[in-house]
Amino acid sequence: MKYMMLIYMEENALSDTERTQCYAESAQLAQQLNSKGQYLATAPLHPVATATSVRVRDSKSLVTDGPFAETREQLGGFFLIDAQDLDEAIAIAAQIPGAKVGTVEIRPVIEVAGLPEP
Template structure:
C-alpha cells in the first residue's frame, strides 16, 4: 500500500546548526527505503514565507502570501512510501526527525485511474 508521510514541525524546530545532521539522517532513511524497494519520492519544502495560497470560488481566483492555515506546526516536507501495511508505515515515520520535534501524519494514497505517468 502507498502512503504519504507528511512532516510537520515549527519552522524553528531545528537550528541552522542542527539542520545538516537531521537532513542527512532523513536522507539515510530514504536511501534505506530505496534499497528495499519501498521509496517512491520525497522532498523538503521551502519556508512558509515562500508559500502562496489560491482559492477560486465563484469563478474568481484570489491568492495570498503564506500558508492556508495559521498554525504553530507547518508542513515541512513529505516522503512517499510503498509498504505492506500501516504498521510498517508507522515504524518508518517514527524514525524521521519531524516525529521527534513535531508530527508525522501518515495518509494512505487513493490511487486514481487515468493520471498521467510521472
C-alpha cells in the same frame, strides 16, 4: 499501498546545524527505503514565508501569501512511500528525523486511474 507522510514542525525548531543533520538523516532513510523498494519521493519545503495559497470561489482565483492555516506547526516536508500496511507505515514514520521535534501525519494515497506514470 502508497502512504504520504507529512512532516509538521515549528519552523524554528531546529538550528541550522540540526537542520543539516536532519536532511542527512532523511537522505539516509530514503536510501534504506529505496533498497527495500519502498521509496517513492521525499523533499523538505522552503519556509512558510515563501508559500502562496490559491482558492477558487465563484470561478475567481483568490491568491494570498502564506500557508492555508495559521498554526504553530507548519508543513515542513514529506515522504511518499510504499508500505504493506499502516503498521509498516507507522514504523517508517517513527524513523523520520522530523518526528523527534514535530509530528508526522500518515495518510493513504488514493490511486486514480488515468494519471501519468512517474
